[in-house]
Amino acid sequence: HYTLTPTNLICCHFAGVLVTGASGYLGSHVVQQLQEAGYKVKGSVRNLEDEKKVKHLKTLCPEAAYEVELVQAELQNADSWKSAVEGCTYVIHTASPFPFSTPRNEDDLIKPAVEGVTNVLKACVESKTVKRVVLTSAGLAICGTLKGVDVSEKDWPEPAKLDPYAKSKTLAEKAAWDFVKELKDEEKIELVVLNPVSMLGPVLSTTMCTSIELIKRLLERNPMFLPKMNLPVVDVRDAAAAHVKALTTKEAEGNRHILCTQNLWWSEMAAILSAEFKSQGYNVPTMGVPKAAVAMASVFKKDAKQALPIWNKTTKFDNTRMKEVLKITEPREIKTAIIEMAYSLIEGGFVKRSKKYRGPHGKQEEAANGPTENGEIKEDSKPKEDGEVVTAGDKEEAKETGEETAAEGEAKTGDDSKKDDAGDASEAKAEAPAAETKEEGDPTSATSEENKTDEAKEEDSKAKEEPAQEQKAEDADKTEDKPEESGEKEATEESTKKEVEVNGEVDAGGDAVASQ
Structure with a gap:
């Protein structure tokens, strides 16, 4: 996150x-980090009445000194920006039209993107208060096609060779x-441009965008096989921190800044997701696809056609200015960004929850039936052999029904073998009607009698109708021999309950931190 210094601390409280x-x-993310740094933040949205899209902005930083002020503005409405920038010292322009599919007319993207940036800049000049504008461009405006070369801020792509979205960002x-x-001296404002590559990390917003499409597709196994493609990536939180620092960093003025942490193959991202989510019901693709197959598919599939020029090529982006000028010297680990992004997509409803989904902190989420106990899901759990989860509630249920987990069954094997001889004698003397009642009322009695706990056996003996006197005597003897064992079991149950309550408090705090 953004680090305050004496100089920018003063600026924050007045800017x-x-x-x-x-x-x-x-x-x-930019709004959140600005609030954390102490700035007074205005946020422009296209429709203030769309509560679904704006609600999260009001709770991004509950401890902020100033609440975010939301204003309505549209890229191609010049007048809307005049009131939006009023009273501001800085503007961070991240708004840009984005496509979910390639538009038939490229001007549907290019025109609002170009008019939008000029409308914002004109409003800033007319305001007489705005000193600096930080513009969010894109890595595509550095290198429109990932053609396997090293690039820096000095590079520009040829617009004629770009797809509509890359062309809109470049132009x-x-x-x-x-x-x-072209501004006159008395009109001058400072401009800083940031060029982030593909961004990964948790999603705070509630609307779909192109940035989250890749991880969403991998979780949904689309495509089924992985192309040999490489992507430059950056954590969205590091990109946001760069925007905040660009406001007051003197050396940033008048320059472009690539925001890139490293390069990753699709197969590497898929492997990270598979390791975390395969046991949770998400069959992430991990197998590659031959280039020849992609070439054949390119005849009728546009995605395949676009993949061929960048097949097995790595484009390296020079991030020197990000490190040396904006001081993003310790970027976040991309593996963590990928996992956190995937969880946020599931939690936010962008990706459907599977029945085995456990949640960011290992919770057993019951997508169809809801939580298990008082609105909370107990987290004292461990994996079974089949990949499912044993919860504290499962253990209690096992004690009541006579079932055991594999681990508990192994621990009690010795005790059960000692009890078999005495148990066989009592079972042989049980009356036939009582045996028939057990078979009809308890379908597991024939197979799990040996695995029952002492408490379950005592309950069964009480339920029998007029048991034989010899059976009563033997049961009484068993009860006298086991007071210590019963006491130990009650102490263990009490300890387990306390442990579950403590773990629940810890994870609840963790959930709150993660959601912020």
Whole structure:
């Protein structure tokens, strides 16, 4: 997160920041970190009445000195930005149109992207209060196609060779630089551009966007086989931190900054997801696909056609300025970002919960039936042989029904063998009607009699109708021999209950931290 210094601490308490596209994937993280740093934050959204899209913005930082102020503005509505930037010292422009599929007309993306950035910049100049604008561009504006070369902030792609989305990001950034360059001296405002590559990490927003599409597809096993493709990636929280630091970093003014941590193959991301989620019911693809098969599919599938030029190629992005200028020197581990992103997609409803889903902290989530006890799910659990989970509730149920977990059964094997001889004698003397009642009322009695606990046996003996006098005598002898064992069992149960209560408090706190 953003680290306060004496200089920017003073700036924070007097500076207002407008974040455009505040409800988006990156925008939500930027708003959160600005609030944590003490800034007064405005967030622009397209529709204030869409509670589903804006509700989360009000709870991103409960301890913030200032509540986020939401304003309504649209990229192509110039007047809406005049009131949005009013009273602000800085603007972070993350808003940009994004496609869920390739549009038929590329201008549907390019026009609002270019007009949006120029409308925001014009409003900033007219405000007389905005000093600096931080523009979120993209790695695609550095290298539109991942063609397997090393690139830096000096590189620009050829717009004519780009797909509509990459072209919209490239032309919007060019429009911003051209606009600032043509300003008169008395109108000058500072411009900083950030170029994040593919972002990974937890999703705070409630709406779908292109950034989360890859991990969503892998969890849903789409595609079934993995192409040999490589992606440059960065944690969204590191990208957000870079935006906050770009507001007050003097050396950042007038420059582009690549935001990239490392490169990952699709197969590496899939392996991370499979290790975490396979036991939770998500069959993440892990097998590759031959290039020849992709070439054949490219005849009728656009995705396959786009994959061929970048097949088995690694494009390295120079992140020197991110480290040396913006001081993002210890980026988060990408493995953690992938796992946290996947959990947030499931928790947020972007990906369907499986019946085996346990949750971010190992909770046994019952997607169909809901939680098990008083609205909470007990977490004193361990894996069974079949990959399911044994909870504290399972143990209590086992004691009541006479069933045991594998571990408990092994521990009691010795005791059960000692009891078999005495038990055989008593069973032989039991009356036939009583035996028939047991078979009809308890389908497991024929197979699990030896595995029953002492308490269950005592309950069975009480339920019998007029048991033989010899059986009563033998049961009485057994009861006298086991007072210590019964006391130890009660103490163990009491200890287990206390342990579950403590674990529940710890995990509840962990859940709160994770959700923030």
